[in-house]
Amino acid sequence: MFSAALLPLLPALAAAPPSPSTTAGTAMSNCTTTCGNISIPYPFGVEPGCYHPGFDVTCAADEGPPRLLLHNISEVFDINLPNGTVDIYVDRFVQSSINSSSFPPDVRAYTGVANWDVVGVGIDGGPFVVSATRNKLVLIACDVQVFLMTVDMDVISTCAAFCPPVSKSHEYMVGSPDCSGIGCCQAPIPAGLDVYELQLRRFNGSWGSDFAQVYIVDSELLSSYRMDEMQEEALPAVLEWVISDSPCQSNSTSPECRSSNSFCQNSNTSFNGGHRCYCSKGYDGNPYVLDGCTDINECKSPEIYPCFGDCINTMGGYICQCPPGFEGDASVPKGCKDIDECVLPEAHGCYGNCTNLPGTFLCQCPQGTFGDQTIKGGCVAIRDSLSGTKIALIVSGSLILLLIALAAPFITRKILKQKAKRTREKFFKQNHGLLLQQLISQNTDIGERMIITLREIEKATDNFDKTREVGGGGHGVVYKGILNLHVVAIKKSKIVVQKEIDDFINEVAILSQVNHRNVVKLLGCCLETEVPLLVYEFISNGTLYQHLHVDGPMSLSLDARLRIVLEVARALSYLHSATSMPIYHRDIKSSNILLDDSLTAKVSDFGASRYIPIDQTGVTTAVQGTIGYLDPMYYYTGRLTDKSDVFSFGVLVMEMLTRKKPFMYRSHVGDGLVSYFSSLFEEGKLVNILDPQVMEDDNGGVQEVAALAVMCTKLKGEDRPTMREVELKLENLCVKALAPSSITSPCNRDQISFQGITMETSRQYTMEEEVMLSATYPR
Template identity: 60%
Template structure:
């Protein structure tokens, strides 16, 4: 890199410019431009080989370092990138589309005009009274008729029934009243049933029913078991009576019901917005392709209501958070906690590498882990999950998750990888060790749970934060689990192990055998009202793994 000074004639000030000259800019490419999505620009008049590196359109940042040019999310900056319709961000640009029921240019103010469907009966059939409204239109039968105004001849006159009524009145008041009592309910019922049918069809399309139909066509097993009617779910929950409500989360309210003599959990969205509907359909698409003993089983779904409803197997024992954060000093035993950690890791390892399509959960936390009657862990709440192509390690997406469990690198870069799930899982692991709530915990020094945990581990004073119940139980392998947690919370995701490696390490620790001697080899010793560390646990690896797994484990976890 050199500087040149151009000295024009006369009293004008000097102009200083700079450029790269140790490499050449050829066909828009230069070795100096190290980031992807960059190009080089020749300075021309300054020096023959001088050039600068620039980020591609739709990107910003430092083109001289790897991954320095980042995609601009134009949808988050409507002032610079105006869009007056539906904005969808893409790599290097964005798409601005018209909202349904509108026409025109969505990129300029007032560029989209409402489509007058009533003025175009060829495309928007209405054989009754048509009323245009922004984004859609209303069609109803003319006064004095009833039926389906969207079908030719669908609206019928009431004159026939009026004539019958007049004859009945002529014959006698009693007969006329009888006919009225018989005919009127039939007509009302027919109208009501027809209206309900049309409404269900509209909701089915609105709730992405075409996606479900695609799943059905690809997998006949899904088609045979997943389609559940709204009538069946209302019967199972007594029309969603509040007494059947058993909980909820960020993606909906959960009801308990009885469907075909089977106890089920039914999730219903709280808010009727498109994002919630998209999250529900995303959960259907993911769970319909997953079968694992530690992942909650999706029984079916219903798309006939205003919001889609998902039906799961009923897990009776609440969430892991319910069991950890209870009043009193006694919670789950250390053996149960370690087993639950192994079961969660198995489920996540399956999602990351063994499932037919790779899935990142994106919202692992203790409240999304369900426990059955035997305290077996079941991972749930897949509304925020994402599919990842097998040939890719991650995706750039809007940040979504729960504060306290969220991977800081994902938060700052928006780059979602399997290492983000690993960070969230290890926060749950630390929660199992300490019984502290990650989303509200602050140390006296102002550190969060993960940072404080790592500091105490480095200082050799981890006992200050370990759950006293574990110490009283003389829990085995606590030091090793804590060391594993520290490895998995490294700031750089590349330095963290894979979920499969974490699963193998935890399984190995759980299978470790050791002799406990209270006077010499006990890991913790009770002395004068408090617990102090007494010696260090030596891990004896169990021989339950095949040789390939043993080698893989030993490559990053010291024995």
């Protein structure tokens, strides 16, 4: 007999000790909520502080689509909070060769088992146990019996699989479709234990093969698998869990049930007890987070909450009643019947002729009479002529109606103006307008015209006319307009969500502090709309992407490309090291580099940028950027540093030298632009990928620029240079390439004379800093 301890038949799911950040009992706002198409609700979480102790999961994206792993081992394909279950894939955990010849004679006569391996360790002590109501223990073998026992060796479940003589070999073994004993058998898994003992026994005199496998399988899906498929792939199994191993308090509350509309209920999942949290009746959502249980609007789901009358939603429930004029049971079809008000007209206040209508009735004075038919004796006979009093009443009433009709448009216009004014004031406060006014009063660097009214913006854009649209970025639509006799670009958000508003406010705060010739100039903003509007200087010559990726063999000249690269480097060096607080752009790419009429580069689109305190080397943020340009270390760790912009800049340089689009380029071996460019550079075969125009214009400096691009895209951030070092390197390359008589050098703008050599400076350093930095230039 063979004995293999199952602890408890699944891969390792031992509860991890809680760190200080996981003891808060609630998820943070920047937690990962999905992995592929799998939702990750609290108490489960990926990052520290985002999960309850023992409920940590991992989103692995190493090969193929992202996979959600429970404790880095078992793949999760569904998490069900109301049922307290986790669906995972489990590989077969026992497979072996059974050779009776390896046992003593007295044992060999009774059974034969040898060389068994058990894959997997236990979940002992964690919040998870094997679900007894959903799982089955499945054995695939011939003439073998499996025993499921407690650690005290008490048998609690068993089944046996037999095979006819013709099917004794594993290759030809045929099992019964319902796994009822021929080549395959199944047994229930009793609840309450997280440690089991497994034993297998071969029957005496068996012809059976030496192959056997044991699985844990979701019984609801067992019938959908053929036995030969079960032998080769991981199968779904179900775990049950409790949020705490302590029972509920007497009033059905628990500290873990954090939502105000939730309750606690003890669980019979294991002998250790414990409880789970549920949303109260009429509520749905996540009971483990604050305000996680929200009211169900039953009136929007009549197929679930039937109502064939007037449905009124209430907190935690709903009211279903017949419409006015009907009576009966509104919860069943045709349950509401029309009330015949004319049966008792006096009860409904009708003393004239009553006519019943569906849901109502018509009451009018009899023919030849007039008056008030709702009061007794109110209908009187019509006389041949009207009295002077009645004529006066008719005329005065007509005049009043005429005056109301004439005044209505003016009154309506006044009301609409007041409503629009209140709406603008509301949005102004919502969009932090008071804070911006305070900044303007305290900071002389922010112009007094920074705040622009909505009326001025509408006038500048002809009320946002479609013909004024000149493009769009990742954060909105851009309009061309004329404001104060200046041509400006006005950016308006496409999507009204709070994150877009926060990005706009972030861009205002950043650009209002930035003053550099290679950074797009922010002229002002309008905060009187639901989403703020930003007003920039208008850059007339499009984006670098449009100039670089044109049809045909000719694009920007090499000198123009190198100058643009240098200007972008100066802008990033300024943002990283010359502002009062470093600014990381996070989305450097060719479509975010604007060019003016003289092809001067302007870095734009700061919606994803972040201020970083000087005393911090990196900050963990939600990853933002563009695939192809995105720093891989930032993508995998979420830790933002200045080297993230350096990586994106290096990709931009490669794009300039090759005219390949980083977000879609693939080499003949499947490599992306960065890896293929770096490998060709190391092999000395860079000519295979360079733009032919670059090779034709090259005067010897392309190799050094390519080497700088490779350094900027090193995998580890510490191996990359800073943007200041990149700027100085490009300055030196410009100086080397500059002939004494040349006036068309890529670095001949904003030039200063230095020892008879003309070179460019970004003008963002003090005179003392420039003197110190000049020591690094070649003499």
